[in-house]
Amino acid sequence: METLTIEPKRPAKPRRRPPTKRNRAIRHNLTAYGFLCAALFCFAMFAWWPIIRQVILSFQENNLVDEPKWVGLDNFQAVVEDPAFGQAWRNTITFTLLALLCGYVIPFAVAIVLNELRHARGYLRFVVYLPVMLPPIVSVLLFRWFYDPGPGLFNQVLDSVGLPTLSWLDSTDTALISLVIVSTWMNLGSGVLIYLAALQNIPGELYEAAELDGAGIFKRIWNVTIPQTRLILLLMLMLQLVATMQVFIEPYMLTGGGPENATVTVAFLMYQYAFVYGGNYGAGSALGLMLMIVLLAVAAVQLRLTRDEKR
Template identity: 55%
Template sequence: MSAPTLPAGDQREARVRGASCPRTAPPREALARALGRNLSAHAFLIGAVLCFSFFSWYPMVRGFLLAFQKTEDGRTTWVGWDNLRTVFADPAIWQAWRGTLLFTGLALVLGFAVPFVIAIVLNEFRHAQAYLRLLVYLPVMLPPVASVLLFKYLYDPGYGLFNTILDALHLPQQQWLQDPDTAMLSVVIAATWMNMGGATLIYLAALQSIPGELYEAAELDGAGVLRKIWHVTIPQTRLILSLLLLMQIVATVQVFTEPFLLTNGAGPEGATTTVVYLIYQYAFNFNNFGAAAALGLLLLVLLAGFSAAYVRLSRTADDA
């Protein structure tokens, strides 16, 4: 007795179903195939993770541990909060915080407002805008050390360009970097010129995304330039403004390069001493890496807390 056979139509349907449902590979074989297909992608990913781990994660973890340790004669011991007590007992810490907060305040007045004003002016140009964008961004492309040395030449009390201009205007010359009253302002001016290009281009991109109908409606309502900026430009760029404000505060609190190169760090009568420069002193001048790590950890905690509170308040304001 022969086995029953399917009709021709059912046989074709069975063959199609078999072709559309291939045999499932074992999990190990499927994993090997997936790794083979994405071998190059995994290689690049592993390389990036290793580099980030070695140059970012490991120093952060090592610095955190070092904040609670002390190394003498090649022996490392745990000292708990002693490094933080050493930092708080140092009178220089309060002077460093005053200098840091002063730099941050002046940088917000100049470095936050000036790029926004420049972006508004550039947005009004209809010709040569690409050339002007390049001109504004050029200082960012220069090496920071070269830019700082340029300003050190401009601030020179004898032959510097700034005093030459003051002399031509019959105004008294200034000891820009040697006077405690003007040293920090001079550092802020140099830092603003060096770093404003990126913020200006971000502001300009945000301004160009504002619909022109909003300005036309404001003009029909009789709004002038200042009222259009206040009622149209600022509300439409509020997200970018708040984001760059947070980034600038975090960056300016960590300032080091400009005062270190312009005024040798502390400046006249300690006028340009900052927290990061004090960390540098603890580590490389006093050879107290534990205190340097403790002060760095304190700075990290304060900036993280400020950033979290700022984001929370901004989110609350947006929801209101």
């Protein structure tokens, strides 16, 4: 006789509570939070901490070997009393003004020309942007050969047209201008592309209306192009000021600060304090802090102007 076995009933699985709206948002954005934390960590380690470290070093006598000693404002006093201090600031300001005259106006003019072209536009954009793709050291070494007083390209061109040759990097009259030419050529492409992007967002109806009113090309640029791109122009002005006032590679590789300190800039003098003058990191940091304060003031003025333009 068969016996019936009754299997015990399995307990019903408890139903999972649906995740709350907050939990769903956290799970959905977990990957984004991970990338954000990684970016913040890298930014803190390689941007914020060096700034904090520089501020601390500027008030210390520190060669990164012996025990640091707090000296208050002595580093700032020593830097200001250095005869090269005033020369470095004059050279930096002169370089900045010349670089703005060339590196701010020329890319805008080139962008306007490229924007008006109908043929070979992509090829010409590539040619203009090519110097940006080269490492800065390669561009500087290339111009070192251009400036060579013997077989250099520039002097050969001058000699071929019957003009006297120049001592580009060895004369106090032309050394700083030579550095401006290198800097303008190296950074031309990035400025042109940014201006091109701004120009292509200008409605074509504005130019058509200006042409119907009889406006020539210069009036169209003054009354349409510049007003429509004023925010980009202000932004590029700030970026140019910040970049040119920190110029270092050009004087370091081409002139070494010479001749007769004609190309010593603030950033180059910082390098000399830290790595040439017996490891005086405190003085170098003090000079760097002064430069940072000046750049912060420039950025604050630019932000104020931009905010006024947006109203």
